[in-house]
Amino acid sequence: MTLVIAAAAPFHGHVQPVLTVTADLVRRGHEVVVLTGGRFAEDVRAVGALHVALPPEADFDDRKLDLYFPERAALPPGPAQLSYDLKHIFGDPTAAQYRALTTLLARRFPASVVIGDPYFWGATALSLSAAPGHRPVTVSLGITLPTLLSEDAPPIGFGLPPLVGEDAKKRHREMNDQVREVFADTQRHIEENFGESGVELPGFFLDTLVTAPDHYLQLTVPGFEYPRADLPRSFRFVGPLPATPPRPQPLPDWWGEVESARRPVVVVTQGSFDNRDLGRLVRPAVDALAGEDVLVVAATGRADGPAEIRAAGPVPANARIGGYVPLDALLPYASVLVTNGGYGGVHEALRHGVPLVVGGDGEDKPEVAARVEWSGAGRDLRTGRPSPEAVRDAVRTVLAEPGHRRRAAELQGEFERHDALAAIAEVVEWA
Structure with missing residues (x-):
């Protein structure tokens, strides 16, 4: 010990x-x-x-x-x-x-x-x-x-x-x-x-x-x-840490639409911390994808998040808005994650082989976004307040070009060849 x-x-x-x-x-x-x-x-x-x-x-x-x-x-x-x-x-x-x-x-x-x-x-x-x-x-x-x-x-x-x-x-x-x-x-x-x-x-x-x-x-x-x-x-x-098991949360009543979706599922989130203003990324993404043949799932990370989204205007027919929707439950169904670029959230997407569209500013987010694009696993919007047009173009590109999903899958495989907890325990036990 x-x-x-x-x-x-x-x-x-x-x-x-x-x-x-x-x-x-x-x-x-x-x-x-x-x-x-x-x-x-x-x-x-x-x-x-x-x-x-x-x-x-x-x-x-x-x-x-x-x-x-x-x-x-x-x-x-x-x-x-x-x-x-x-x-x-x-x-x-x-x-x-x-x-x-x-x-x-x-x-x-x-x-x-x-x-x-x-x-x-x-x-x-x-x-x-x-x-x-x-x-x-x-x-x-x-x-x-x-x-x-x-x-x-x-x-x-x-x-x-x-x-x-x-x-x-x-x-x-x-x-x-x-x-x-x-x-x-x-x-x-x-x-x-x-x-x-x-x-x-x-x-x-x-x-x-x-x-x-x-x-x-x-x-x-x-x-x-x-x-x-x-x-x-x-x-x-040493590779990323495994995801923290989420606290039990009831799934939204529209969850069956995610499980049975026959069109691409685009997940949109600003994470669990930098989500006080959902007009930065979530609402522009919901508006951007209104006319696309995709199912948009906005995980706002706040109990009052859905109300804020609805207060900003009508919710498109292809969008489903949630509060605390566990990302690890969503990602197995996702074709793209649109995110503001938190280091942990990006790694969680890549753990599932999901390519990304990243629009964030402040803290380390622009640097994380740059690495997403450099690695080939997605697109960098280069701003924390992207226009709906920029989001739509990036999502279309990621869905249309198989190279992004291929690189995300390759990084997923690289993750699987590392065991961060075992590496940390080895350092501790040799001390």
């Missing part, structure tokens, strides 16, 4: 992957403490682990970011908002996270392994605080795109695939310099955050997130990530 601390920033999308790993480690006989936000205590206990709440200065409710971070609401999606998030949402809690982690290790739970999401920077500080062998083994779960700068690919933020040609490496290095310049003030702020823990950042913070832990386990496959020859030896592709 190994003692493990699993740490996650208090966001649903960060906590759930950590809980999936925690549940598997508990099943294998390991003892796990989860250090994360207070609102997740019941979820932690449900997987058989002990919950320890973050201190108040590092805890918040991700459903109410505007309450905790009121200045953020005035910033547009893009570099300004991203810089704010890196400084204040992820950076400022670093020292409090580090103190909570080291206190837990010293006084209550002397774990030999600490597993964290890449944005729980208290764990990054722990990695930098002492040499391996003088602290627990640290493992970072790549729950989103790797941030490491490379001369083989553009940095995150440009939404571009790798450039080609003789000067590609040079142009990538120039983009890297631009990113360092844009985030120079952010770098200084984060250095101060780490300094409060007595830790010095060894270089650019986006590099350090990947290079600092003893093991960086990227939760995807090489076929979905830009190739880089300069990855550190600690970096490893």
